[in-house]
Amino acid sequence: MRERTLWTLHLGAGGLVLVFLALHMAIMHLDLTGGPFGVAGAKAVDWASVAERAREAFFTVTYVALLGAALYHGLFGFRNILLELNPGAAARRAIDVGLSAIGLLLFLFGAWVTLAAPGAASAVGG
Amino acid sequence: MAGTGARIVTFHVRRYDPATDREPHWEDHPVEVTPGMTVLDALWIVKEAAPTLAWRSSCRMGICGSCGMLINGRPRLACNTQISELGTNVVAVAPLPNFGIVKDLVPDLAPMFEAHRELMPYLLRDDTDEQDAPTREYLQTPAELEAYLQFSYCIKCGCCMAACPTLATDAGYAGPMPLTQAHRYDCDSRDAGFRARREILSGPDGPWHCHYAGECSQVCPKGVDPARAIQLMKRQLVFDLLHLRRGHAPASLAAPPAGTPREGIAAAPAPTVAPPGQGATPRSPGEAVAPR
Incomplete structure (x- = not known):
């Protein structure tokens, strides 16, 4: 059961990453769609606009969700590559535990950065 | 040979006998190839020069699945591969990869x-x-x-x-x-x-x-x-x-066709193996039973 569930989550995470990447491109790199995300006439990629978005709950949620989806999708793919090297049972267990720990640590760190961003932006005058 | 379309093709055959060889080696065997000849046909000719060469084959018509081997780097059936379609003067024949080797071209399936x-x-x-x-x-x-x-x-x-x-x-x-x-x-x-x-x-x-x-x-x-x-x-x-799969009830049993004329339809052959729990002596394969 486990492999099927993990693989289905891998697919779901891939779909989510695609959605968030499309959103990222639309906001940051396309003038037509990114215009409204600029603050007070600034471009969407300007620091003031970035700092402003960091304070909005919608963007905080999407940043954390993108972080989680990208980490899961990438690390699960990496796990598949490692498992194709035909590791033994103990090595397989070590791969699972090791990658899960790395993923969790990176996610916690990234989520902390995202949640701390509004305060940091204010501190530097954003 | 002139006019028959025959040509000489070298068969580069991988040999390995786990009982005597430390590792596989290759042997070259020239074979006079005629139009329509398959790799399996050629292996029988090779066997005249190398009698201990081993491979599996049975039906010679792509049905039994016995003669799978690596021919010019691609897994194929030897009986189903015309030498002419390979288009080379050297045909490399080896056992199927991703399997152990029993002997020569015989993979451990x-x-x-x-x-x-x-x-x-x-x-x-x-x-x-x-x-x-x-x-x-x-x-x-x-x-x-x-x-x-x-x-x-x-x-x-x-x-x-x-x-x-x-x-x-x-x-x-x-x-x-x-x-x-x-x-x-x-x-x-x-x-x-x-x-x-x-x-x-x-x-x-x-x-x-x-x-x-x-x-x-x-x-x-x-x-x-x-x-x-x-x-x-x-x-x-x-x-x-995700609970999105459409399941199905297993197919039910069909009622025997009623009123369908059965005359002229050959009777089914008798079972050659007795059903479990019935010690009846199986009939001979050619013996027919009356249609139901």
């Missing part, structure tokens, strides 16, 4: 059939009595037959397993043939074994390590398309996890 057996490639139903001693037929529409027909053409030759890049490194992967056959029965409207197979397929022995290289389908001599079967199986299993 036991792991493949073990994985095949584990995935229960047969009809799983509650009415075992009916299956052991059939009294009627299971109802199946042409559309229901189409759902699995292509996958039922598999002859278990192992060519797909030899071409699979995942299996080349991942010994735990079940491989294209067993997975395709599991899917073939999961798609069969007469079968009720999806849940039982799901227990195995949802784990590490399932289709999850297939990354759709498609080599299995490229080399399949029967056009079975195992890569497609494996992707369909993944979809079926994921849909099942």
Whole structure:
């Protein structure tokens, strides 16, 4: 059961990453769609606009969700590559535990950065 | 030779006898090739010069699946491969990769059939009595037959397993043939074994390590398309996890045709094996029974 569930989550995470990447491109790199995300006439990629978005709950949620989806999708793919090297049972267990720990640590760190961003932006005058 | 279209082709044959050889080696054997000659025909000529050369073959017509081997770097059936279609003056023949070697061109297919057996490639139903001693037929529409027909053409030759890049490194992967056959029965409207197979397929022995290289389908001599079967199986299993899979009740038994004229229809041959629990002496194969 486990492999099927993990693989289905891998697919779901891939779909989510695609959605968030499309959103990222639309906001940051396309003038037509990114215009409204600029603050007070600034471009969407300007620091003031970035700092402003960091304070909005919608963007905080999407940043954390993108972080989680990208980490899961990438690390699960990496796990598949490692498992194709035909590791033994103990090595397989070590791969699972090791990658899960790395993923969790990176996610916690990234989520902390995202949640701390509004305060940091204010501190530097954003 | 003039006018017959014959030419000399060198057969570069990989030899290995685990009883005497430390590692495989190659031998060259020139063979006078005539139009229409297959690689299997040529191997019989090679055997005249190398009597200990071993390979498997039986039907000589692409049905039994015995003579799968690596011919010019591609898994093929030796009986189904015309030498002329290879277009080379040197034909390299080796055992199927991704298997152990029993001897020379004979691969050890036991792991493949073990994985095949584990995935229960047969009809799983509650009415075992009916299956052991059939009294009627299971109802199946042409559309229901189409759902699995292509996958039922598999002859278990192992060519797909030899071409699979995942299996080349991942010994735990079940491989294209067993997975395709599991899917073939999961798609069969007469079968009720999806849940039982799901227990195995949802784990590490399932289709999850297939990354759709498609080599299995490229080399399949029967056009079975195992890569497609494996992707369909993944979809079926994921849909099942998400409760989106449309299940089906196993096909019911058809009533015997009533009022259909039976005259002129040849009687079914007598069973050569007695049904379980009946100690009756089996009839001879040619002996007919009266039509029901």
